[in-house]
Amino acid sequence: METALTELVGVRHPVVQTGMGWVAGPRLVSAAANAGALGILGSATMTTAQLKQAVREVRSRTDAPFGVNLRADAGDARERVRIIVTEGVKVASFALAPSRGLIAELKDAGVVVIPSIGARRHAEKVAAWGADAVIVQGGEGGGHTGEVATTVLLPQVVDAVDIPVVAAGGFHDGRGLVAALAYGAAGIAMGTRFLLTSDSTVPDAVKAAYLAATVRDITVTTAVDGLPHRMLRTELVASLEGAGRAVALSRAVRRAAGFRKLSGLSWAQLVRDGLALKHGKDLTWSQVLLAANTPMLLRAAMVEGRTDLGVMASGQVAGVIEDLPSCEELLGRVMREAAEVLATLAG
Incomplete structure (x- = not known):
């Protein structure tokens, strides 16, 4: 199935x-890429050294195109961009809208830029700055x-921009793919469905x-990091929602120290990231500290x-997923279902 997305990034599906x-x-990522999808590495929880190693490992496992997801507000974002360019990664995606400068730097190096957005105005902004496509998460x-x-x-977004739009939020099968195409999307993005695979x-x-x-x-709760966060409802989530602000903040500070050690970031970098987050989301300092909970x-x-001790981010679609196929089996099923639905619609 060829769409503007498959032509843009060179994948089969x-x-x-x-x-x-x-x-x-x-x-x-390599399993998804080998199955014909665009696999994207999640780099926000990696050090720069780990990111470089991960990119090289993916390349050793597949010849197919793949991408890397970045935090645009991270203090070391430009260093990660340089790794993407140097290592020849095909696609850069962003959890937050990247700056005009980051988009230009990537595009000048031949990297396809696909930010994720959650509002029409954000899609219009990154499209005007030169983004090649957008992932729209409902x-x-x-x-x-x-x-x-x-x-x-x-x-809304399809009507507002003239670049390929990828639909995310609620997709897990071929029916959803056809529905997204009918809305004018060039494809779908899935997180929870790929999390629930044997790969x-x-x-x-x-x-x-x-x-x-x-x-x-x-x-959806704001108890974890002060921002609306969709996840599985558990006893831990209930306890976080019932905890007082002082207890929540003390836990957040401890976890910030742990994340600093794992990520290799200095306290100064964490503070800069916090300032960027505070400004970008108009958060209080209490909410910024609570954001340390998430990683x-x-x-x-x-x-x-x-x-019992962790949170499990999840799309609502988890409630209708019942199996753990391989990425190859999943993509084969999705594309067969899509073909069957299209044939039925055609009469």
């Missing part, structure tokens, strides 16, 4: 595996999310928790398998 922190490592999506449903946000390195106990969840077991709480679940 109009499907993107999103760059989830602690989840989208070399094994999952409120159904996992992790940090907005309030507007994909079915409302997607057509994902997420521990089995965590995958089991996702598979057991119903759509009512997935909630360590996600790591506890996604790496250590501690469903």
Whole structure:
């Protein structure tokens, strides 16, 4: 199936595996790429040395195009951009809108720039700055999310920009792909669906928790980091929501120290990142400190398998996923379903 997305990045199928922190490592990304999707490394939880090693490992596993997801507000964003350029990565994606300068630097080096956005005005902004495409995530999506449903946000963005639009939030099968194409999208992006594959390195106990969840077991909370965050509802989430501000802040500071050690960032870099986050989201300093919860709480679940001590970011779609196929099996199924739906619509 050829679309503006497949032509832009050179993949077989109009499907993107999103760059989830602690989840989208070399094994999952290379498996998605070999299956015909655009696999994207989640680099926000990697040091720059780990990012370079991960890029090289993916390349050793596949000849297919792949990308790297970056935090545009990170203090070392330009260093990570240089790694992408030097290592010849095909695509750079961003969790937040990148600056005009970062987009220009990447495009001058021949890198395809695909920011993720959650509002029409953000899509218009990055398109005007030269982004090659955008991933549009509706409120159904996992992790940090907005309030507007994909079915409302997607057509708004498609009508507003003249670059390829990739739909995210609520997609897991071929029917969804056809629906997104009908709205005018050039493809779909999936996070939770790729997390729940046999190629994902997420521990089995965590995958089991996702598979057991119903759509009512997935909630949006601000208790973790002060921002709306979609995740599985657990006893830990309930305890965070019930904790006082002083307790929450003390936990956040401890986890910030842990993340600093893991990420290799200095306290000065963490403070700069906090200032950027505070300005970009208009947060209080208390909320900025609470944001330190996220990387360590996600790591506890996604790496250590501690469903009791970690949080599990999740799209609502987890409530209708029931199996753990390989990426090859998943992509084959999605494309077969899409073909069947298109044939049925054609009469």
